[in-house]
Amino acid sequence: MSELTLDVESVSVAYSNGHRALHDATFHLKGGTICALVGVNGSGKSTLFKSIMGFVRPDRGAVRINGKPVHVALKENLVAYVPQSEEVDWQFPVNVTDVAMMGRYGAMNFLRIPRAADKLAVEQSLQRVSMWDFRERQIGELSGGQKKRVFLARALAQGARIILLDEPFTGVDVKTEEAIIALLRELRESGCIILVSTHNLGSVPEFCDQVVLINRTVLAYGDTHEVFTEKNLTKAFGGVLRQFHFEESTIQDHDGRAVRVLTDDERPLVFGKDGHLEYKDRQGREHIVKQREEEDEG
Numbered sequence: 001m002s003e004l005t006l007d008v009e010s011v012s013v014a015y016s017n018g019h020r021a022l023h024d025a026t027f028h029l030k031g032g033t034i035c036a037l038v039g040v041n042g043s044g045k046s047t048l049f050k051s052i053m054g055f056v057r058p059d060r061g062a063v064r065i066n067g068k069p070v071h072v073a074l075k076e077n078l079v080a081y082v083p084q085s086e087e088v089d090w091q092f093p094v095n096v097t098d099v100a101m102m103g104r105y106g107a108m109n110f111l112r113i114p115r116a117a118d119k120l121a122v123e124q125s126l127q128r129v130s131m132w133d134f135r136e137r138q139i140g141e142l143s144g145g146q147k148k149r150v151f152l153a154r155a156l157a158q159g160a161r162i163i164l165l166d167e168p169f170t171g172v173d174v175k176t177e178e179a180i181i182a183l184l185r186e187l188r189e190s191g192c193i194i195l196v197s198t199h200n201l202g203s204v205p206e207f208c209d210q211v212v213l214i215n216r217t218v219l220a221y222g223d224t225h226e227v228f229t230e231k232n233l234t235k236a237f238g239g240v241l242r243q244f245h246f247e248e249s250t251i252q253d254h255d256g257r258a259v260r261v262l263t264d265d266e267r268p269l270v271f272g273k274d275g276h277l278e279y280k281d282r283q284g285r286e287h288i289v290k291q292r293e294e295e296d297e298g
């Protein structure tokens with residue numbers, strides 16, 4: 001199988017009311033990546049997803065998947081979208097299996113009668129997100145995190161190679177977040193492109209290889225450690241993020257360097273020398289804290 005590609009080339013989108021949501025947005029991704037899509041409210045993240053899904057048509061530029069136009073990729077069931085929970089009408093009487101089965105519609109004929117292969121794909125997908133035991137439950141009766149897992153199962157059942165996730169961790173507990181991240185990593189290993197919109201800046205360096213920073217256009221894209229710099233994030237978020245300057249720590253001894261924290265939430269991102277990330281993951285940080293405690297005791 002040739003390598004998967006997603007090319008967003010000079011994409012501009014204006015809505016019918018004349019509002020230009022995206023202007024000249026360009027980035028390129030190759031298979032085997034988890035990429036964060038990061039920007040303030042209204043910066044065009046959903047519009048970008050809609051362009052990749054073919055729901056809105058750019059008035060300039062184009063999205064190409066494996067070098068082909070979006071409508072071809074959609075026919076090949078290559079792209080799946082995992083929505084925010086609020087976008088869905090939960091009163092609609094469907095159960096967990098029905099939702100996962102929707103991922104198979106593209107592979108069925110117009111009567112939509114599931115065959116053995118469709119049922120197997122649905123079972124395997126629900127097992128993978130640990131929702132098989134809930135298969136008969138009405139979708140409206142699930143928690144936010146469970147709903148997200150079911151929509152992820154729909155994308156898996158479809159066999160999509162490009163998976164777009166809209167704020168997958170909002171309202172989700174830490175255990176579910178970790179389970180979703182583990183699954184996304186498996187999909188990355190199998191060569192998929194995972195594009196995740198998120199407001200949770202602190203979690204981006206933990207699990208995203210790449211980042212697209214947007215504010216009505218692509219401000220920067222590339223490897224996380226290159227893009228997630230203080231300068232770029234300040235450009236993307238301006239005054240929305242708060243800055244704290246610590247000359248010394250009140251919690252523990254630190255090495256005497258001034259630490260600046262840029263945050264919009266309780267999991268701040270810490271920058272060190274030259275505006276680069278101070279640490280990449282929680283485990284790494286916890287390890288350092290433990291080491292210091294042991295040194296203190298010793």
Ligand SMILES: Nc1ncnc2c1ncn2[C@@H]1O[C@H](COP(=O)(O)OP(=O)(O)OP(=O)(O)O)[C@@H](O)[C@H]1O
Pocket residue numbers: 015016017019020021039040041042043044045046047048
């Ligand atoms: N159907 C529409 N008609 C007109 N304007 C729209 C439409 N959908 C979105 N917009 C506008 O386009 C801009 C980009 O919206 P979009 O939903 O893409 O942003 P977003 O980055 O996904 O925001 P959020 O983080 O709040 O979900 C916003 O100013 C929004 O008001």
